[in-house]
Amino acid sequence: MKEGTLTHTADTCKQDGLYTKGDMFIEPSGARHVHIGRNLGKTPVVLDVLYVDPAGKPLADSAPNPGCPGIT
Template identity: 65%
Template sequence: MRGATRGLFAGLAAAGLALIPVTAEATPGSGVTGTILAQTTVGGKDYILREVTIAPGGKTGWHYHDGTLYAYVKQGTLTHPDADCKATVYKAGAAFVEPSGKDHVHIGQNLGTTPVVLEVLYVDPAGSPLSEDAPNPGCPFE
């Protein structure tokens, strides 16, 4: 272990903080890029407009949101399985809402041959991340 890392752990222990090992169970995404187009905070909520592109064969990884997400499929076909392992397919021109909370885990997949482009409005509690990683809820696919 490097000296700096040892010092960090020693400092945490001295402060009375326990280190609890955690298994990383989140499913990683691949082939996803995003660009924030606009962002503002009003009344304790962040409003973030983002363009998300999922390359052919790409996926977001299983995740959920702390706030509500509103999406519009600008291009391509998005396959969107939820925690019940049921997939909804959204084609270009479709709009959908993702509710907030851990009980609404899902994954976005591009099973097609052209990029999926989404226009997404995140309405989150101020300071929240855009998404929270989650493990696969038991579906027979990633």
């Protein structure tokens, strides 16, 4: 994390991370790892990202909201 605060919510609708400037985190890939990352603060979120994915695979896959209240 370079700037801001990222709130990370799992597909269970429970917050499983709150990341701020200087934090590092890993997000596993695949359909079993649906999550929602949101900026709930006033400072823009700026990330340095390294993707390690199989060649030819997309960097991310869209998934429907798992039904978490208040998240659209």
